[in-house]
Amino acid sequence: MQKEISQAVIRRMPRYYRYLGELLDAGVERISSNELSVRMKVTASQIRQDLNNFGGFGQQGYGYNVQYLYEEIGKILGLDRQHNIIVVGAGNMGQALANYVKFEKRGFMITGLFDVNPALAGLSVRGIEIHMMDELPEFVKHQRVDIAVLTLPKEKAEQAAEQLVKLGIRAIWNFAHLDLELPDDVVVENVHLSDSLMQLSYNIVRRQDNE
Amino acid sequence: MQKEISQAVIRRMPRYYRYLGELLDAGVERISSNELSVRMKVTASQIRQDLNNFGGFGQQGYGYNVQYLYEEIGKILGLDRQHNIIVVGAGNMGQALANYVKFEKRGFMITGLFDVNPALAGLSVRGIEIHMMDELPEFVKHQRVDIAVLTLPKEKAEQAAEQLVKLGIRAIWNFAHLDLELPDDVVVENVHLSDSLMQLSYNIVRRQDNE
Numbered sequence: 001m002q003k004e005i006s007q008a009v010i011r012r013m014p015r016y017y018r019y020l021g022e023l024l025d026a027g028v029e030r031i032s033s034n035e036l037s038v039r040m041k042v043t044a045s046q047i048r049q050d051l052n053n054f055g056g057f058g059q060q061g062y063g064y065n066v067q068y069l070y071e072e073i074g075k076i077l078g079l080d081r082q083h084n085i086i087v088v089g090a091g092n093m094g095q096a097l098a099n100y101v102k103f104e105k106r107g108f109m110i111t112g113l114f115d116v117n118p119a120l121a122g123l124s125v126r127g128i129e130i131h132m133m134d135e136l137p138e139f140v141k142h143q144r145v146d147i148a149v150l151t152l153p154k155e156k157a158e159q160a161a162e163q164l165v166k167l168g169i170r171a172i173w174n175f176a177h178l179d180l181e182l183p184d185d186v187v188v189e190n191v192h193l194s195d196s197l198m199q200l201s202y203n204i205v206r207r208q209d210n211e
Numbered sequence: 212m213q214k215e216i217s218q219a220v221i222r223r224m225p226r227y228y229r230y231l232g233e234l235l236d237a238g239v240e241r242i243s244s245n246e247l248s249v250r251m252k253v254t255a256s257q258i259r260q261d262l263n264n265f266g267g268f269g270q271q272g273y274g275y276n277v278q279y280l281y282e283e284i285g286k287i288l289g290l291d292r293q294h295n296i297i298v299v300g301a302g303n304m305g306q307a308l309a310n311y312v313k314f315e316k317r318g319f320m321i322t323g324l325f326d327v328n329p330a331l332a333g334l335s336v337r338g339i340e341i342h343m344m345d346e347l348p349e350f351v352k353h354q355r356v357d358i359a360v361l362t363l364p365k366e367k368a369e370q371a372a373e374q375l376v377k378l379g380i381r382a383i384w385n386f387a388h389l390d391l392e393l394p395d396d397v398v399v400e401n402v403h404l405s406d407s408l409m410q411l412s413y414n415i416v417r418r419q420d421n422e
Contacts, residue, residue, distance in 0.1 A: 193308075
C-alpha cells in the first residue's frame with residue numbers, strides 16, 4: 001500500500017517524464033535539480049519535494065541520472081505495462097484519438113472503436129475496426145479492456161459510461177462535457193475541451209482589460 | 212485593472228458555468244450555495260469564496276439567481292464577445308476541433324484552417340477552408356484572429372507558434388506535446404493529452420497496488 005500522493009503532484013509527473021525524455025534524446029546523462037528547474041520553470045525545491053514523494057532518486061552533489069529517473073517515473077506512471085483501450089464514440093474526436101500512434105509507443109494500445117451509428121459499422125481507423133455498441137459485451141468477454149475513452153456527445157455519455165462500468169471496465173478517459181457519476185472504484189480522468197477554451201478566453205479578456 | 216485571481220479559481224469557473232447552464236435548462240431559477248455544493252461536490256464555502264473574487268452575486272437568505280449568475284460568469288469568461296479562431300494543423304485533431312459546432316454557440320468562431328500539406332490545399336472542413344501556411348500573413352492582414360489552435364506535431368509546433376506571434380496573434384490553444392517558449396504577453400493554454408492519459412494510468416496502477 002502506497003501512501004496517498006496528491007493529484008497536484010501526479011499532474012506534474014508526466015511533465016517531468018517529458019522533459020527527461022527530451023534530455024535523454026539530447027544525450028544528457030545527468031542533471032541537477034537546479035538545471036532541471038531552469039528548464040522546467042519550476043523551483044528546484046518543488047522538483048526535490050515532488051520526487052521525494054516516491055523515494056527521491058537523486059544523490060547529493062551528483063544530481064539525477066537521467067535514464068534511471070526517466071525509467072522510474074515511467075514505472076510510477078504505469079508505462080511499463082500495456083493498457084488496452086477502446087474508444088467509445090467513433091466520431092471526429094474518437095477517430096482523431098485512434099489515429100494517434102504516439103499513444104502506442106507508451107503502451108496504450110487501442111484495440112477497438114465503438115459507436116451506435118450503423119453507417120460506421122465495419123469501417124476501420126488505422127486498421128482498428130469500428131464495432132456497434134451492442135457488440136461490446138461480447139468484445140469485453142474475450143479481450144481485456146483497461147481503459148475506455150468516452151468521446152460521445154454529453155447526452156449519450158452518462159448511459160454509455162454506466163454500461164461500460166457494468167461490463168467491468170474501471171477506467172474512463174472522459175471527453176464528454178459532463179462530470180460522470182460513477183462508483184468510487186472507477187478511475188476517471190476528464191478532458192473538458194470547452195473548459196480549457198473558456199480558461200484561455202478568460203485570460204485573453206483579462207489581458208485586454210489590463211492594457 | 213482587475214485584481215489578480217489565481218488560475219486555480221479560473222479553472223473552476225467554466226465548471227460553475229456548465230452546472231448553472233444545466234440548472235437553467237432544468238428551469239431552476241435560484242439556488243443556494245449549499246444546494247450547488249451538493250451537486251458540484253465542492254464545499255459551499257469554496258463556492259462562496261470563488262465567487263467573492265468577482266464581487267459575490269449572492270444574497271443572504273436568497274441564494275443565487277441562476278440566470279444572472281450564469282450570465283455574469285459568462286462575461287467573466289469572455290463569452291459575451293466573439294473570438295475568431297484559426298486552426299494551425301489540419302490533421303486529425305485539427306479537423307476534429309473544426310467539426311465541433313458547440314464552440315460556436317459560445318462565440319468561438321473557426322474562420323480558417325492552415326497546414327503545410329499540399330494534399331489538403333483547397334479542401335474544407337464543415338465549410339471552413341484549409342489554407343496553406345504561406346497564406347497566413349495575407350489572411351491575418353484582412354481578418355482579425357484572436358486565437359490560434361496549434362494542432363501540429365511537436366517538431367513543427369515551436370516554429371509555427373513563433374510565426375503566429377510575429378503575425379500578431381497573442382493567444383494560443385496548444386495541443387502540441389511541448390511547452391511553448393513565447394513572450395509574456397502571449398496567452399497560452401495547453402491541452403496535453405498524453406499527460407492526461409498518463410495521469411489516468413497512474414491512478415489505475417495505484418488502485419491495483421492498493422487492492
